[in-house]
Amino acid sequence: MSAVGAGFRAEIARIGRTRVDLILLTLMPLILLGSMAAMLFAGSPYGLKTVIVDHDGGALGRAIARDIAASHGLRIVARSADLDSAMAMIRSERAVAAVVIPHGVGSRVADGAPVEIFHQAVFLSTGALAATNLRAVITATLLRARARDAGLGQVAGARLPLPGIAVTILGNPTTSFEWYLGLLLGPGILHLMIAVTCVSSIGALMEDHGFAAFVRRTPAPVATLVGRLLPHIAAGTLWGIIWMLWLTLARGYRPEGSLMLIIVGLVLLFAATAALALLLVAATREVSTSLSGAVILAGSALAYSGASLPLTGAGLFARVWSQILPLTHFMTLQMDQVMGVAAMPFLRNAAVLLLYPLVAGGAGVLLIRRAEARA
Structure with a gap:
């Protein structure tokens, strides 16, 4: 039995025993996404x-x-x-x-x-x-x-060139609020919930405000941590896929680019979310403080992503904070695929999202190992 598999099965068992986490990963996404689907069903305001x-x-x-x-x-x-x-x-x-x-x-x-x-x-x-x-x-x-007053209404062959501006709408030709807001709010809600459940998962491994006991009794603590976080990444990705299928198959919207690349971006987003949760718990060694940090990071992510409110001309803090948050890079990746842009922007944003498991996750693992060394 691999350490990753053992951690995965142990986490599934813990989620089954923990009612709050089970609801957050199953019932709550259904309620929130279903409510949002109902509110946006009209597509755009009318009347x-x-x-x-x-x-x-x-x-x-x-x-x-x-x-x-x-x-x-x-x-x-x-x-x-x-x-x-x-x-x-x-x-x-x-x-x-x-x-x-x-x-x-x-x-x-x-x-x-x-x-x-x-x-x-x-x-x-x-x-x-x-x-x-x-x-x-x-x-x-x-x-x-x-045209009628000029006497041209009944002239079949008349060609009257009218100067003007030709506007072509990319990515959302129906100018539907449902498509636009669905692409923003669905991943934003799931990002916040997975951040909270990941903090809960990692916090369950702490004893006496530290990870020393966990590291001592676990033969491969890093692989076990990966296994523990995988159910949350999988749950976020699954709900994200369901939401995208609702928007595309059920509601008829269509990205100009690749839906599969958006799904790859979802996997990277939730892996980055899990890595940040690991770093928060390892750095603070307080579940309540880590939950507050997760809510600040994930809760503010949509507002600072640049997808809803423009960051052009914003202050230095807003621009820097936007680039720190993984949802910013996922939103750019997703909107690029909605508009059907070339492959290079996808690779650039995917590479940035990969940095979170490597940098934030690596820093969290280092802090956990140092806690064991100090003990």
Whole structure:
């Protein structure tokens, strides 16, 4: 019987006896991932509440309002005579955006003015999404009106070049919040839970705030530690695979790159998580302190990964802390595969993730051996 296998079987038996760890590795991921799947099931916000302020009252103004009402992402909740009442609705959260259609809209008369869009930036995502949808709908309506007024609506062979900007969305062509947030939150939640269970696993080997007794009674302590951590790495990887299969097979999203490389990245992420947990327990020799450290490291990882909040222009501490955390490099690896980039960025981020078991894990093993030597 190898020491790794013996450690693996011993850890499986301990998890079966320890109700908290068993729940954290089985029931809790199911509850959290299932709840998140239910919350994100709609894909993107739709029916965003919009107020129409029509100062024109003409056919074009009515066409703009009609097209906004027909848009799946928008819903007209009121038509107001003035901007002040529309802004009051936005401030009271009865609406997300307001559209002001000026007198003489689309014309060249002196009092003609552009259509204005006001949106609530306090709720940044929904406000920006409402403004984007409104801009697209209104632009399309105005272009159709311009072509019709120019007498081109019935000319079959007319080719009217319109200058503009062509935008191609990579990685998330449907601009779905479910795909975007699922890629972020799923690994982030699992990263935190595996960090906590790994600390619990290694802490169970301590006696009298040290590892001396464990090292003395164990013929191959390093291999046993590896075996003890493998069930947690396997559990995190399995739940990560289930989550990716839910997003891809069940929900129909598709990465442009390799799903298999994302799974390899998951294995490396949870190996790095286990190595950091080992270092925390070996350095502090306190389970409670190590759990606090694990929560700080893994709990803050998503915010500092650069995937949700940009780090461009951030302070030195934020940039350095981001590079210390393994989730940052996994997120870069994963998003690269979602966009379908070349192999070299994957190899670079995979190599960085491999440093955690080597450096952090090696430092933890060294501290454990030194504890035995001191004893």
